[in-house]
Amino acid sequence: MCSVTTGIPLTEDFANGGVSFWYRQIGLPARRPPLPGPRDYDVAIVGGGYTGLWTAYYLKQADPGLRIAILEKEFAGFGASGRNGGWLSAEFAGSRKRHARTRGRQAMIDLQHAMFRSVDEVIAVARDEGIHADIHKGGLLHVATNPAQRRRLRAELAELRGWGYGAADMRLLGRDEQSERVQAAGTLEAAYSPHCARIQPAKLAVGLAAVVARLGVDVYENTTVTELRPRSGAAKATAVTTRGAVTADYVIRATEGFTAGLAGQRRQWLPMNSSMIVTEPLPAEVWKHLGWAGNELVGDQAHAYIYAQRTADDRIAIGGRGVPYRFGSRTDIRGATQPQTVALLWRMLIKLFPAAADARVQHAWCGVLGVPRDWCSTVHLDHASGLGWAGGYVGSGVTTTNLAGRTLRDLVLRRDTELTRLPWVGRQVRQWEPEPLRWAGVQLIYALFRAADRHENERGTTTSVYARLANLISGR
Structure with a gap:
């Protein structure tokens, strides 16, 4: 089964919203x-x-x-x-x-x-x-997949040294160790921290x-x-x-x-929305290609970053920002994710983990966080x-x-x-700020972040000026 609007592979029992996959897995509490x-x-x-x-x-x-x-x-x-x-x-x-x-x-x-x-x-x-x-305390792996991300990763690690991070708290990995941990396609460099489960x-x-x-x-x-x-x-x-x-x-x-x-x-x-998808369980043959035996959490250095985990039952759950904000600080309690966001997360998944390209998506959902x-x-x-x-x-x-x-x-x-x-x-x-300034500002910030990621993926060797402008406007 494929989504008619996005073309991504879906399981027969694919669900979007209602509850998260985590509750679908265990059932809603009484x-x-x-x-x-x-x-x-x-x-x-x-x-x-x-x-x-x-x-x-x-x-x-x-x-x-x-x-x-x-x-x-x-x-x-x-x-x-x-x-x-x-x-x-x-x-x-x-x-x-x-x-x-x-x-x-x-x-x-x-x-x-x-x-x-x-x-x-x-x-x-x-x-x-x-x-x-x-x-499972397997640590956290940050991967850089273009030169600008690699430069940013190194700069952030150097800064963390002055804020309480010792060599044992976060370190750059050699290519062999990074490959042994997780086979994330296109990785130019990765940093590892043990402080994550x-x-x-x-x-x-x-x-x-x-x-x-x-x-x-x-x-x-x-x-x-x-x-x-x-x-x-x-x-x-x-x-x-x-x-x-x-x-x-x-x-x-x-x-x-x-x-x-x-x-x-x-x-x-500000109520900010974040979205996730999860695949069906992946067969052992796929995990042979991906590695990931240590169950590390995986994130990238993009501005519209992603976060991923290998679940206990051998799925990949991956998330990122979808439609980040709704006018008037409204929240969508149904938890449904827009089809274009599901497609975007799917493209990110198979870009990082091409060995999972034949896996189908079983559930999509979103949640709201406070900013x-x-x-x-x-x-x-x-x-x-x-x-x-x-x-x-x-x-x-x-x-x-x-x-x-x-x-x-x-x-x-x-x-x-x-x-x-x-x-x-x-x-x-x-x-x-009051509306409509709040809505317009958030839309502009995330449009700039997306433009920055496109620019860096195509030809950027340093952090894009679009991202610098977005950070300035957002006050981050």
Whole structure:
């Protein structure tokens, strides 16, 4: 079977959207009951993704007596937590120099080292709590497929040396070692970092939700929060829902790409769409050509970059940006991917892995992530208002959410720790521009990135001026 619009090979049971392949693989979880009416808690967490789940987990571990509720519009793990590329990576979103301006260079180095440790923290919790999420720590391989990408890869590696990356944290590979790891066509150079693991993201989300519920956290699903209100006089902070108000000493916003749906938050974080496809299981003969025995995560150095994994059942899952943004910060909860995006991802797949050219695509989907105006993640708690938040992960949230959850724990419990002194804590970011400037700006940025990739693939030996202009406009 082939798509009549794109000509790419599809399986007979090909699906586009609805849910991610990760949920198709394990089945959707049974829905928990909604909020039964007005309630009062010590901590109310808005959003049942990784950020909310990790925050509840660590708070309950630290103080089992805390009364904690999670308020989720759909089901726990519905959003990016159950739709992402499965990279449990130590990469951190945003400019290191920008973070360093807050508390100094060493603080940013400390943040990077905290990310290294967070990869192992997630693995350890999953092991200890019996969460089976197909985790394999095979590391991360960045490949450069044209001279401009190679120059950029070397420059980025040199810069990382000044931000806490030692030789063991990331290194260039010789041609023989690169070929032994993964046969990615056209690779001119590759860098490897051990600080990354493959996961099945929905299994992690479902498993973590079950753990926090077992610890005594009230997880309310099918519960839409419409507004967050700060503490006022004797009145506690409040999460206003369609099923009643939830008051708490602290209300934590953990809504990431869906933040724009809250009253007064439309310009806070830009909801950016990212899309994925997954093949049918590939036969052993194909894997003989591809290698990939170490289950490394694979990404390229393009501006409209891709991210890929070899799944536990021997498929290739690959993702990248499709239609990046919809007017008015709208989000598409159906999760369908445009046919042209499916075709683009397919072309990227067979370009990098031509041995898989005969494989058929079984599922396509998309998810939404949150982008702050300066592209830097933040975590914050205001004790005066009782409101806090974490997010703006720009697609690097699988590991960062864990660090955010532990940091919010310390902030709620008023602990002065190494985590609360990290430079992403308490950062204030200006809002995005109003429409139609927001929509026009994002369309221009990604048009420039696509033009930059075309230019570099055809004849560029240095980073394209189009990409430099896009970075300038975006504020990255």
